[in-house]
Amino acid sequence: MTTNVAIVDERDPLLHYTGSWQDAGSAEEFNGTTRYSTTQGSTVSFTFVGTSISVFGTVAKEPPPQASMEFMIDNSIQGTYTSPSDLTADVHHETLYTSPALSSGTHTLVITQTTALAAPVIYLDYIMYNPTSTDVGQYFIDDRDPRIQYDPPWTFFGSDLDFQHTSQVSPSMGASFTLQFDGA
Structure with a gap:
């Protein structure tokens, strides 16, 4: 059985931002848009009904210091992402976080910018999740989908x-x- 995957752009009104976030984007990114924060403690939250979730973004080739983000699901820290220090070019569609299997139901993802930076390094692009509800705005079908x-x-x-x-x-x-x- 193939699992449906919902996709949510970082500009979707279902995402709630706190702190300081700026708009950016390039043709290589989903819908040509991204958002970034250089302010430590800035957050974005997303509530979904599903069994797993992944976050994707662009990571800029920047000199140190490295940037990092923390990922929390249902008030429990589940992971972190730290930008690589040896990139030779910007990387688009980078997996910033993938959750473990979650119980079927409503969950809240909170992403926190955990470093203060002079220049943006990690750009939030989109979220993909496996929904258990049919109330989904947009599905993603990858070219590798067996359907x-x-x-x-x-x-x-x-x-x-x-x-x-x-x-x-x-x-x-x-x-x-x-x-x-x-x-x-």
Whole structure:
């Protein structure tokens, strides 16, 4: 059975920001937008009904100091992300956090900027989660989803510029893909 994945842009009104956050973005990012904070203690929270959640962003190639974020689910610290110190280029669609399996139900994710910085390093781009509710604004279907049938088989390709670092390339003219789904 394939699990549906909901996607939430960092500008979605379901995300609640406190502290100092600034808008940014480039063509490589989901919807061409991101948000960042250089202020220690700034937070963003998101309440969802689901069984897992992941946070993605852009990490800038910046000289030290490194930046870090803390991830809390239901008032319990679940993880941290610290930017690598050896990047040679900006990295887009970087996984900043992935939760463990969660009980089916309502959960709240809180992301906290834990370092004070002179320049932005970690940019929040989007959140993906496995919903257990049908009240979801937007679903994400990756090119690797088994519900997609490629005819003839396509070639896997991926780079930092591709969403989720993956894409498929058709082998010839006339190649096609099919996705079966319920909905309008």
